[in-house]
Amino acid sequence: MSSNEICLYTPNKNKNSGFNMWMAFPGCEAFSLSSLGYLWMFKSIDESEDVNIERICSDTQKTELRADEIDLIGFSFSFDMDFLTIFSMLEKYAIPLKSSERNSNHPLIFAGGPVVSANPEPYREFFDFIIIGDGEDVNLKVVNICKSNKNRGKSSILEEISKLDGIYVPSLKQTRVKKLTKRLEECIYTPILSANAFFPHTFIIEVARGCANRCGFCLASYLNLPLRFMPYQDVIDAIDEGLKHTNKIALLGAQLSAHPQFEQICDYIYKKIKSGQKIEMSVSSLRTDSIKPEILRTLIAAGQKNITLAIEAGSERLRKVINKNLTEEQIMQAVEIAANEGLKGFKFYGMLGLPTETQNDIDEMITLAKKIKNKYKHFDISFGFSTFVPKANTPFQWIGRESTKTLEEKERYLKKELHKIGVKASFSSAKWDYWQAVLSRGDGSFADFLIETYRQGGKLGAFRSAAKKCNINADTYAFETYEYEKELPWDFIEIKPGKPFLSEECKKLISA
Numbered sequence: 039m040s041s042n043e044i045c046l047y048t049p050n051k052n053k054n055s056g057f058n059m060w061m062a063f064p065g066c067e068a069f070s071l072s073s074l075g076y077l078w079m080f081k082s083i084d085e086s087e088d089v090n091i092e093r094i095c096s097d098t099q100k101t102e103l104r105a106d107e108i109d110l111i112g113f114s115f116s117f118d119m120d121f122l123t124i125f126s127m128l129e130k131y132a133i134p135l136k137s138s139e140r141n142s143n144h145p146l147i148f149a150g151g152p153v154v155s156a157n158p159e160p161y162r163e164f165f166d167f168i169i170i171g172d173g174e175d176v177n178l179k180v181v182n183i184c185k186s187n188k189n190r191g192k193s194s195i196l197e198e199i200s201k202l203d204g205i206y207v208p209s210l211k212q213t214r215v216k217k218l219t220k221r222l223e224e225c226i227y228t229p230i231l232s233a234n235a236f237f238p239h240t241f242i243i244e245v246a247r248g249c250a251n252r253c254g255f256c257l258a259s260y261l262n263l264p265l266r267f268m269p270y271q272d273v274i275d276a277i278d279e280g281l282k283h284t285n286k287i288a289l290l291g292a293q294l295s296a297h298p299q300f301e302q303i304c305d306y307i308y309k310k311i312k313s314g315q316k317i318e319m320s321v322s323s324l325r326t327d328s329i330k331p332e333i334l335r336t337l338i339a340a341g342q343k344n345i346t347l348a349i350e351a352g353s354e355r356l357r358k359v360i361n362k363n364l365t366e367e368q369i370m371q372a373v374e375i376a377a378n379e380g381l382k383g384f385k386f387y388g389m390l391g392l393p394t395e396t397q398n399d400i401d402e403m404i405t406l407a408k409k410i411k412n413k414y415k416h417f418d419i420s421f422g423f424s425t426f427v428p429k430a431n432t433p434f435q436w437i438g439r440e441s442t443k444t445l446e447e448k449e450r451y452l453k454k455e456l457h458k459i460g461v462k463a464s465f466s467s468a469k470w471d472y473w474q475a476v477l478s479r480g481d482g483s484f485a486d487f488l489i490e491t492y493r494q495g496g497k498l499g500a501f502r503s504a505a506k507k508c509n510i511n512a513d514t515y516a517f518e519t520y521e522y523e524k525e526l527p528w529d530f531i532e533i534k535p536g537k538p539f540l541s542e543e544c545k546k547l548i549s550a
């Protein structure tokens with residue numbers, strides 16, 4: 039624990055079990071210190087187990103434990119491209135990348151997080167086991183099995199671990215792995231506050247998990263069903279606890295404002311601010327149809343100047359197709375409330391290349407921007423766009439994405455048209471999104487391709503040339519629209535019973 043950190047829990051002092059573990063984050067320390075899931079997993083083991091556990095990140099210079107003393111390494115795997123950093127971290131500690139190349143002197147290595155929960159197959163050769171879904175409860179059981187069987191061979195430990203729900207052991211023949219779903223009985227909040235965090239000294243509280251809206255492309259929704267809320271009193275207690283140590287509070291949740299007492303939570307903070315307490319509060323995201331004066335006045339009083347609203351598509355038609363179901367009237371109403379309450383502006387988030395998108399849908403985005411600009415002259419609006427990436431275990435998993443060329447044309451068009459009316463727009467890289475799609479729908483043949491990409495430097499050119507060298511037809515994974523009945527590499531991961539919801543328009547695409 040560095041001197042810049044405040045630990046909000048009591049670590050287990052009995053560290054004499056002779057079992058050593060690294061909790062690894064594939065990114066720099068600043069990001070790890072703002073990653074609630076990663077810190078919470080670390081805390082749960084550090085607090086309750088007699089295990090020597092240490093955090094390591096991509097920029098860790100010096101560790102207390104030596105690599106050859108480590109029994110278990112757990113990686114957080116949240117973004118498709120994390121595999122590149124995971125490889126470089128393994129090599130830094132002289133650990134072979136493939137599990138088949140590691141011997142009994144090497145630690146057992148596992149991963150957990152949204153990417154490997156949705157589709158672990160591209161990464162099956164690198165990890166001894168993978169946690170599918172919410173890992174908070176199972177990780178202690180896993181550590182206990184590894185600890186109490188330390189002197190037995192790896193294969194018998196893995197056999198034992200595979201009996202736990204939600205654990206995928208690629209070396210064993212498992213025909214079905216059911217996603218773990220945590221019951222939110224305790225409030226999850228930042229266990230370690232740090233000045234070095236990306237969001238320095240910010241106390242993050244998870245208020246809701248999941249989103250019931252089920253937009254067709256959204257992994258955050260499908261992976262985290264059902265929508266769950268933290269009990270109101272626990273959130274309030276957590277806010278009070280956080281405010282003992284810092285004045286920066288962040289509320290986290292994909293559908294935060296669906297919390298039945300969200301307005302009361304905001305009101306609690308608002309009253310504290312009005313009574314003279316200095317509090318900076320931010321929220322991860324808000325749904326457009328949940329913008330209310332009571333919520334906004336709290337955010338404004340707590341220093342938030344802009345809010346990001348995900349509208350995804352320009353037209354109501356397309357928003358219906360993707361199951362967003364947001365009307366233009368609701369968008370205009372949100373702007374009106376925000377402008378009246380004194381918010382500086384909105385950043386709208388949209389997605390290009392969504393299934394069935396036409397030029398008309400793009401033009402409607404511009405029309406909407408014009409309408410807002412004309413009516414609310416001093417209200418600042420900007421747009422951020424990404425491109426559609428089919429994600430495993432979502433309803434749009436069958437649908438191929440559009441070509442990079444046409445997506446880039448759409449980007450140029452939007453940029454030009456929005457610029458004409460003084461609206462800024464930023465875009466994700468369609469070329470990188472293409473490789474994200476390839477990885478999202480990848481399969482068990484990817485191991486050498488991923489290693490080769492890493493060896494060649496991990497840039498766009500490296501992906502292209504590695505795919506060629508390893509005979510991976512990347513276009514098939516990115517562009518092909520699969521038949522509904524096609525067997526998919528990740529079908530054995532049971533995210534929720536039955537096949538996901540698909541709108542009629544999308545069903546037509548799949549059977550076309």
Ligand code: SF4
Pocket residue numbers: 249250251252253256258259292293325348362
């Ligand atoms: S509303 Fe947002 S979080 Fe919810 S399903 Fe849609 S895109 Fe995902």
